[in-house]
Amino acid sequence: MLAVTEVNGCAACSYQHTKMALRQGMSNEEISSFLSGDDTFIKSEEAKAIMFAQHFADSKGLPARYAYDAVVKEYGQERASIILSALQVILAGNMYGIPYSAFKSRLQGQTYEDSSLSYELGMLSGGIICLPIALVHGIARGFIEPSNIRFDKRLTEEPS
Structure with missing residues (x-):
């Protein structure tokens, strides 16, 4: 969780994942x-x-298919x-944590450089509307198509 948070830069997620760690x-x-x-500390x-x-x-x-295949081979x-x-x-x-962090920061008088109030409110309110739909979609898709992974079709070969 911490490694993904580092990539995505979600302040709210970083806080929660740090507490869990x-x-x-x-x-x-x-x-x-x-x-x-x-x-340094990766086992x-x-x-x-x-x-x-x-x-x-x-x-x-x-992700690239070869990257996932390496995980399957290892684990x-x-x-x-x-x-x-x-x-x-x-x-x-992170899709909800990032706009939440930006909105919370905005309320404290500091704005995120690449964020806007409409983006923050749109993502937060849109999430409330879309979450139930996404849950139903996910359950239905599980019956129709059991695979839950999509690969980047442009990345077909492992780099040398």
């Missing part, structure tokens, strides 16, 4: 390392998952699917 016993140094994009057995998480966030949820299909689902939830949370 502290509760799970991570040190301040470990948390700072993840939030700054440093790899070797978690490295591919964390790098995939950052790639997933960088690609706005459309197996079931764990890779769990990793993917967690990343999709985090990405969806």
